[in-house]
Amino acid sequence: MSAPVLSVRNLVTQFDTRAGTITAVDGVSLEVGPGEVLGIVGESGSGKTITGFSILGLIDKPGRIAGGEVLLNGQDLRKLSDRAMARLRGDRIAMIFQDPMMTLNPVLRIDTQMIETIRAHRDVSRSRARDMAAEALALVGIPSPVERLRTYPHEMSGGMRQRVVIAIALMLEPDLIIADEPTTALDVTIQSQILSEMQKLMAERNTALIWITHDLTVVAGLAHRVAVMYAGRIVETGSVDDLLDHPMHPYTRGLISSIPSSVPRGERLVPIKGMTPSLMNLPEGCAFAPRCPQASEICRKARPDRQDLASGRGLRCFHPLEEA
Amino acid sequence: MLAYLIRRLGQAFLVMAVMATIVFFGLFAVGNPIDLLINPEADLAEQEETIRRLGLDKPVHVQFGFFLAGLAQGDLGTSFVHNRPALELILSRLPATLELAFLGILIAVVLGIPLGMIAGLKPEAPYSKVIMAGSVVGFSTPNFWQGLMLIMLFAVFLGWLPAGGRGDTVDVLGIPVSFLTWDGLSHLILPALNVAIYKMSLVIRLTRAGTAEVALQDYVKYARARGLSPFRVVGVHVLKNILIPVVTVLGLETGNVIAFAVVTETVFSWPGIGKLLIDSIGLLDRPVVVAYLMLTVFLFVMINLVVDIGYSLLDPRVRVKGGRS
Numbered sequence A: 001m002s003a004p005v006l007s008v009r010n011l012v013t014q015f016d017t018r019a020g021t022i023t024a025v026d027g028v029s030l031e032v033g034p035g036e037v038l039g040i041v042g043e044s045g046s047g048k049t050i051t052g053f054s055i056l057g058l059i060d061k062p063g064r065i066a067g068g069e070v071l072l073n074g075q076d077l078r079k080l081s082d083r084a085m086a087r088l089r090g091d092r093i094a095m096i097f098q099d100p101m102m103t104l105n106p107v108l109r110i111d112t113q114m115i116e117t118i119r120a121h122r123d124v125s126r127s128r129a130r131d132m133a134a135e136a137l138a139l140v141g142i143p144s145p146v147e148r149l150r151t152y153p154h155e156m157s158g159g160m161r162q163r164v165v166i167a168i169a170l171m172l173e174p175d176l177i178i179a180d181e182p183t184t185a186l187d188v189t190i191q192s193q194i195l196s197e198m199q200k201l202m203a204e205r206n207t208a209l210i211w212i213t214h215d216l217t218v219v220a221g222l223a224h225r226v227a228v229m230y231a232g233r234i235v236e237t238g239s240v241d242d243l244l245d246h247p248m249h250p251y252t253r254g255l256i257s258s259i260p261s262s263v264p265r266g267e268r269l270v271p272i273k274g275m276t277p278s279l280m281n282l283p284e285g286c287a288f289a290p291r292c293p294q295a296s297e298i299c300r301k302a303r304p305d306r307q308d309l310a311s312g313r314g315l316r317c318f319h320p321l322e323e324a
Numbered sequence B: 001m002l003a004y005l006i007r008r009l010g011q012a013f014l015v016m017a018v019m020a021t022i023v024f025f026g027l028f029a030v031g032n033p034i035d036l037l038i039n040p041e042a043d044l045a046e047q048e049e050t051i052r053r054l055g056l057d058k059p060v061h062v063q064f065g066f067f068l069a070g071l072a073q074g075d076l077g078t079s080f081v082h083n084r085p086a087l088e089l090i091l092s093r094l095p096a097t098l099e100l101a102f103l104g105i106l107i108a109v110v111l112g113i114p115l116g117m118i119a120g121l122k123p124e125a126p127y128s129k130v131i132m133a134g135s136v137v138g139f140s141t142p143n144f145w146q147g148l149m150l151i152m153l154f155a156v157f158l159g160w161l162p163a164g165g166r167g168d169t170v171d172v173l174g175i176p177v178s179f180l181t182w183d184g185l186s187h188l189i190l191p192a193l194n195v196a197i198y199k200m201s202l203v204i205r206l207t208r209a210g211t212a213e214v215a216l217q218d219y220v221k222y223a224r225a226r227g228l229s230p231f232r233v234v235g236v237h238v239l240k241n242i243l244i245p246v247v248t249v250l251g252l253e254t255g256n257v258i259a260f261a262v263v264t265e266t267v268f269s270w271p272g273i274g275k276l277l278i279d280s281i282g283l284l285d286r287p288v289v290v291a292y293l294m295l296t297v298f299l300f301v302m303i304n305l306v307v308d309i310g311y312s313l314l315d316p317r318v319r320v321k322g323g324r325s
Helices: A048-056 A082-088 A110-121 A126-139 A158-171 A188-205 A216-222 A240-245 A250-257 A297-301 B002-030 B033-037 B044-053 B060-072 B086-121 B126-140 B143-157 B182-214 B218-225 B230-260 B262-267 B273-282 B286-314
Strands: A006-017 A020-032 A037-041 A063-072 A093-096 A176-180 A208-213 A225-230 A233-239 B170-172 B175-177
Touching: A006 A048, A020 A037, A020 A048, A020 A063, A020 A208, A020 A233, A037 A048, A037 A216, A048 A063, A048 A093, A048 A176, A048 A208, A093 A158, A093 B218, A110 A126, A110 A158, A110 B230, A126 A158, A158 A176, A158 A188, A188 A208, A188 A216, A208 A216, A216 A240, A225 A240, A225 A250, A233 A240, A233 A250, B002 B060, B002 B286, B033 B044, B086 B126, B086 B175, B086 B182, B086 B230, B086 B262, B086 B273, B086 B286, B126 B182, B143 B182, B143 B262, B182 B230, B182 B262, B218 B230, B230 B286, B262 B273, B273 B286
Parallel strands: A037 A208, A037 A225, A093 A176, A176 A208
Antiparallel strands: A006 A020, A006 A063, A225 A233, B170 B175
């Protein structure tokens, strides 16, 4: 694999609250290469979104990045000044948010929001920026882009708005796009259209993509590699086929058995027992231990370290399921 | 849009008519102006003469009839006291009040919005707490007392500014204005500040609440994720979204200042319409009071119209439906 576009090492993000410090992201390490799609899968509260915002340096108080490195093309973003970081955002790293209804500013026209983004990063005239914006809209399959530029967000459907947001992300040809559940709020038909277009565009432009989702089926069709997050940690990672066919972490297997299409017709789905733990009071040992069918004494006492296995698999578990 | 305007104006005239009727009969019930107007030294013939001249010898419904007939011709009646047409009297005093009101509102907006945004963006910072504490003081200080304190401080102790009156004026398009002469401006500052402090506190609180809410919206975080400068994020993305409640309240407040700047005008002997109203009520000068309140209603309706148009400029989602369905 060529040099990674993004390399995150031991990232720790914490929130200081009255009730104490909450570690939302706890020692996350990941890498994405050019043209590669990394899926980050996890339930709500697993820290996947916070991981995305930490990479962009968009953690607001009372949160803070407490440790680790975020290297973009070898440059440590945590050492950059606010101003230098702002120059990078939207230009080298773009982000797509979850809810297209909430992402675009409701009182500003599409062209205003696209042109301001271009002109924040490129020294181009307003009319040149407008042309670039129209091209970007055409690229993501928006019909009559020039007219569309003059509309307000509320005059568009959700799918259309998400395309606009994707167009804004692609517009300046970033090295990395972080997409935080961008299709969750959309109809299934629109969802699959957008997925396949994203896949095509990423491959064409050799852009690295981090796709954050709670939906394993989306990841299965889109990602090259997957990282499964639980309670702020990556519990298992590997190539998508390997990981889905031979899950080693009990949590990953639990997720897979909860997908309706994973079990033969007529059989019962197997939900994971219990609830996602509150980050306020995580168990002492492995965070998944209270819900884990394999858990033993050691799981309740110590946290498993990350083991790097062959073929790019990583795992945090004392009792991995049978190896492939 | 035209139909909308016509409907709004129709509503305005209806409200003005109802208002005029209530005030007319209300003042009639309060007392008899003759007791206040007529020189007690005057002999009976002179008294009779005056009563007849003012039309006060007729029963009230006949007087009201005359009033309506005059109204139909655009005549709001003649002041009992000043012996001048009521409307003319009011309009001659209006520029002073408008000047005071607009400068007060301007100060409130220019200082209040930035201060409110600062307090909303950094609620925990010490300077934000100072701003909010200041706004509570500005909010709760009685207007007349605040005016007196301003006079004490700036006119009496420091001697920087005059304590009252209007100062030199310059005619612009036939309207006398103070703010273009140094003397006029120095007379205007204190009363305008007295008007501004309460409004500014209101604007600060509204802006802070709006900013704190809008700052958490996804579109603000998204604007930052696109690498926009903090100035643009706050100055465009946040500001444009918080202006609607601010504009609403400012509209109402502008009407209030124009119509009821009585306290400030009295404290600073500012020759505006508020002072005229108080004097006229005191003397039961019915034509002036009725004309004044009709004008006030008209102003309020107009200001509300401007506010509604302002909404559609600020928020595309509330635009009045025109040609498109």
